Amino acid sequence: MSALHWIFNWWYAPEPISAEVEKEVEHTIESNKVLIYSKTFCPFCKSTKAVFDELGQEYTVVNLNTLEDGLGIQNYLFDKTGQYMVPNVFINGQHIGGNSDIQKLKQENKLEKLLEQ
Incomplete structure (x- = not known):
């Protein structure tokens, strides 16, 4: 368990x-x-969705704050990826990261290559 996971679990103690x-x-x-x-x-989620909209790429959105088990999903995503904040983006089953990661990939012209796979 990473130090970040330990601190999070100690401070938050999720279900x-x-x-x-x-x-x-x-x-x-x-x-x-x-x-x-x-x-x-x-707002970071909206920026991420805008990138995919600009590319004409379809995507699925799971709005955690509208789901009864949204907190449980977010906690599982943290355990799986080490990322607690949203957006939390996956492409072809691979964890990509958040908005800054998507923006960087787009800027470096690498996002389209990921989407072609």
Whole structure:
């Protein structure tokens, strides 16, 4: 367990993650070419979605703040990726990161290559 995970778990002490949440998240990641875990009020999420809109790339959005098990999903994503904040982006099942990662990939003309795979 990384120091960040330890501090987060010590400070926050999240509920244990259910097997159902884990299965749901893994299935969602595997089933979508571009998946964005988001929150409806997040400006960084809106910026990330705008990048994909500009590219004409379809994507699936899971708005964690509108789901009953949204916190459990977010906690599982943290355990899986080490990233707690949204947006949390996956392309072809691979964790890419957040908005700054997407913006950087776009700027370096690498995002389109990821999407072609």
